[in-house]
Amino acid sequence: MKNNNIGCFGWGLILFLGLVIFSWAITLWYISIPIIIIAVIIYFHRKNNPEIQQRLKEKKAAKEQAEHERQELHQRNIQKWQTEDLSKYATKLSELKLKKTEYAIYSPDSQITWSESRSRTKRINYGGLTSSIHIAKGLNYRMGSIRTASQKEEYMKEIVTGALALTNKRIIVTNGVDAKSYPFTRLLRMVPYNDGVELISDSGKKVILSGFDDATRFNIYLDRLTSE
Template identity: 50%
Template sequence: MGFLSRWKEKKKQKLAEQQELAEQRQRQIRVWQTEDLSQYAAKIDGLILKKNEYGYLAIPELITWNEDRTRTKRVNYAGPTASIHIMKGLNYRVGSVSVNTEKTTKIVPIFTGAVFLTNKRIFLVNHQGSKAINLSGIVQIIPYTDGVALFRESGKRILLTGFSDAERFNIYLQRILNNDYGLIAEEKSQNKTTTQMSQESNASEIQKKEISNDDPRLQFSESFTVAKDTAIKRAEELCKEDKLYANNNTDLDPEMAVIAYVLPIYHYADLLYKKGEWIQAEDQWLSILPKMPNHVGEKLAIMYRKEKRYRNEVEVINAAIKYTEHAVPIYAHSDSLMMRKTKAQSLLSAKLDEDKSIVTKF
């Protein structure tokens, strides 16, 4: 085969690969446009959602909220002028003077964080806080490959930028604005998969582990405080809401499968913790630390510090940071853990003689 023939063959192969990628992309877009969005409906850990508000998509990238800012500048212009002396102390000035204004509009970044799309709001969240955009006020969107422009009934235009690929977000946003969620609840309930059924069973079978009389953690019982009734009630409500995850079809989304597994356990452990059952809570959290390292790592670190287990606090933070390397995107952020690690190490050095850590497997 000559050089020209090989070149033609490579070019043909490259074109075929490009065509295949384009077709795959179009198939994926059609899935996003037609799939049942209700399968993703879930509460968002760490955010207080409104009644009947559920999360449908999380974008674990740093997305920037931008707004237009207009600045008005005054410009004075003077044409040719002349001054005529009339008498002492009196002059007559002739000429032309005009005043103009110039308006310039700049795009200014307002907030940066991970994005969560619900059926009522768009959230941007970072370690400093969160900002939200109400979907009810949006009258038009202009999608871009790396972002979206949101136009509201009142207020400035909002630009969300920084997406590596904004296609899925824009499709879901448009569908939610049009109240297009796909299958109705009855159809969904009739099409449960084996995976869903096993998840329902898993969510309903979470049980407290028995504590042996020689468990070394019993020595920390004086630290086992009980939260306020309102906090306990809220934790109980979250446990009830976790059945939504059990009903999600996670076959198409591995990340949702992880969320469906860990979140009921996480909330149940938090309920035990608030009720003062810290040992059982610790066991539950430890069981999901590898899959939900950022949130569980912080919860355990807080518990260990209260129990004066300073070395254990450092150990669980280190373990959690390592687990984030392989966690699904929503649980892969380690910024808050890194910040806590510095303080934990300093505390361990300062209170080494007071440390009550025990052997714990992370």
């Protein structure tokens, strides 16, 4: 969720710009006053001109109609993708070595990025007692637990970007040099997004596929193939 609070710095910047514009308008009044007058005339002309207002209304109505038609088409496509026979798309791909009973069902036009979850240990400063005991020359025993001196954090690492193929058994992403595959047997659950999907295995490892123009069709097919 976006934060609409611009903060003190934002208000300070707005105030500063306002003062600059105001001082410019006062100093160059012979330029700013005609500009203001012209702007006011144009505003009221557009506001009170029936032809301009009619064109604006027609443009707005056309835009709303186009959006309505786009949403209706999208809903019809969703209903189709949820019920159509996926076997009619089954095909072999010459660039991929698929298993004997494996067939490609869907491939998006866009390049897809495969990212995997990784964990790394981050060193942090010890926040407890800092006393130490001298043991031998050059060696001191530090009081406290070593577990407080480091912590693990998770991050996503991009592995490969390339063409995606959704088969009846797995997901494949390849660029001709590197390739990754995700068998359905590993999938515990999926989290769909408009432009991608998050795959979570039974071990808790995450794989994120991103870069779709619209991932709706892919997510529906994936859900069906892993559920039916």
